[in-house]
Amino acid sequence: MQATIVARRLGKRFGGHVGLADVDLEVPTGEFLTIFGPNGAGKTTLIRCLATLARPTTGTVELLGTMLTRTAAGIRSRIGVVSHQSFLYGQLTARENLLFYARMFAVEQPDERVLAVADLVQLGDRLDDQVRTFSRGLVQRCAIARALVHEPDLLLFDEPFSGLDPLAAARLVEILRAAHDAGSTVVMTSHDLRRGTELADRVAVLRRGRLAHIQPASTTENFEATYNRLVTEGQQ
Amino acid sequence: MSAARRIALVVAKDLRGELRTKEALTSTIFFSLLVLLVFNFAFDPGTRDLSVVGAGILWIAFLFGSILAMNRLMLDERQDAGLEGLMLCPVERTSLYVAKCLSLFLLLTTAEVVTLALFVVFFNVPVGGHFGSLALVVALGTIGLVALGTTFATMSVRTRTREVMLPLLLIPIAVPLLIACVETTGSILAGRGLAEELHWLRLLVAFDALFLALGYVTFPALLEE
Numbered sequence: 001m002q003a004t005i006v007a008r009r010l011g012k013r014f015g016g017h018v019g020l021a022d023v024d025l026e027v028p029t030g031e032f033l034t035i036f037g038p039n040g041a042g043k044t045t046l047i048r049c050l051a052t053l054a055r056p057t058t059g060t061v062e063l064l065g066t067m068l069t070r071t072a073a074g075i076r077s078r079i080g081v082v083s084h085q086s087f088l089y090g091q092l093t094a095r096e097n098l099l100f101y102a103r104m105f106a107v108e109q110p111d112e113r114v115l116a117v118a119d120l121v122q123l124g125d126r127l128d129d130q131v132r133t134f135s136r137g138l139v140q141r142c143a144i145a146r147a148l149v150h151e152p153d154l155l156l157f158d159e160p161f162s163g164l165d166p167l168a169a170a171r172l173v174e175i176l177r178a179a180h181d182a183g184s185t186v187v188m189t190s191h192d193l194r195r196g197t198e199l200a201d202r203v204a205v206l207r208r209g210r211l212a213h214i215q216p217a218s219t220t221e222n223f224e225a226t227y228n229r230l231v232t233e234g235q236q
Numbered sequence: 237m238s239a240a241r242r243i244a245l246v247v248a249k250d251l252r253g254e255l256r257t258k259e260a261l262t263s264t265i266f267f268s269l270l271v272l273l274v275f276n277f278a279f280d281p282g283t284r285d286l287s288v289v290g291a292g293i294l295w296i297a298f299l300f301g302s303i304l305a306m307n308r309l310m311l312d313e314r315q316d317a318g319l320e321g322l323m324l325c326p327v328e329r330t331s332l333y334v335a336k337c338l339s340l341f342l343l344l345t346t347a348e349v350v351t352l353a354l355f356v357v358f359f360n361v362p363v364g365g366h367f368g369s370l371a372l373v374v375a376l377g378t379i380g381l382v383a384l385g386t387t388f389a390t391m392s393v394r395t396r397t398r399e400v401m402l403p404l405l406l407i408p409i410a411v412p413l414l415i416a417c418v419e420t421t422g423s424i425l426a427g428r429g430l431a432e433e434l435h436w437l438r439l440l441v442a443f444d445a446l447f448l449a450l451g452y453v454t455f456p457a458l459l460e461e
Contacts, residue, residue, distance in 0.1 A: 077326035087321025
């Protein structure tokens with residue numbers, strides 16, 4: 001099967017601090033990979049490198065058959081990213097934000113698509129309110145709608161459940177499952193072992209910037225113990 | 237979709253946000269107004285040759301007002317990582333530089349039109365006879381400030397001391413631009429026009445071209461982590 005992500009010896013340093021080190025990762029097209037790890041393990045750095053937001057210090061990344069270089073503009077139209085930040089403009093309404101991104105991604109019939117993704121994340125009657133008036137959970141829903149507005153082939157979701165109430169989190173599980181079923185490749189980072197494993201085809205553990213463990217999600221009965229052991233070892 | 241269309245989308249987004257809050261525009265205009273007022277009290281306009289001090293006063297108002305606008309425009313992009321949202325779009329980062337320059341130019345030009353009108357009223361300066369020349373000098377000076385401001389505001393907005401950092405970076409490098417602007421504006425205010433100031437005009441054009449090109453080339457690297 002063709003790989004959507006091929007990372008070879010991927011490394012990222014921030015001055016003297018190692019964010020990522022020698023990460024070799026291959027994600028086949030259509031796979032759902034959940035990456036776990038304690039705070040500071042490098043999950044966000046990995047997502048940022050894959051999303052073309054951060055430039056790796058060492059190694060290479062190939063996304064959707066294209067080697068990432070400084071001019072990776074074309075490939076970005078096929079990637080949807082949810083991060084710790086919303087990438088939304090507070091002074092604009094949710095509709096204006098979503099329409100702006102839809103047009104930037106050259107979405108055909110942007111008005112209809114915005115209504116569709118707003119409905120998907122259940123933004124409801126807040127579509128014409130300024131984003132700065134939103135609660136954390138509503139901002140996160142709007143950010144998820146923004147990431148989906150151009151129907152990307154690759155979804156990179158960095159702890160997408162943070163800030164969501166149980167109903168919204170359940171809705172996000174449905175959205176991610178639907179995207180996966182439709183053939184999208186999903187890489188998600190999470191602290192939530194239950195949700196992360198139930199959605200995934202494979203699960204991985206990042207520890208101190210290194211990929212410490214990766215296994216199929218179908219054999220997760222011992223994964224929690226493995227995860228706890230790896231995290232404990234990493235702290236020693 | 238063409239780069240020009242995406243640049244237009246970013247500029248329209250910036251202007252829509254600014255029209256809604258008017259934060260950058262009002263702070264820039266009020267700060268420029270304060271500068272003009274202070275100088276109006278400090279120098280009795282009737283006792284000084286305005287062609288000498290007037291041009292300096294006007295460009296000090298433009299410069300310090302523009303620094304507020306530059307900080308504000310980039311801060312809007314920094315909050316909730318809007319700039320990173322733009323970096324995720326299928327657009328070259330050099331196009332983002334062009335878009336941010338255009339947004340800042342439109343914003344500064346609007347503020348400068350108001351500031352210029354206030355300057356004419358406060359200092360009773362006749363500019364009607366050479367309005368075209370003055371508009372040319374203001375446009376060239378603004379382009380230079382925009383080229384520097386977009387680059388340096390992108391650098392400084394990541395720092396905790398951005399309000400101090402931006403003027404520290406910008407003002408020393410803007411000195412040749414300011415001298416050329418003050419000299420040419422002084423000549424216009426004295427009623428001499430620009431015929432004898434072509435060397436300063438050439439300097440302005442060269443400054444603009446140099447720093448626009450430098451900003452265009454370096455902007456992608458400034459965005460990278």
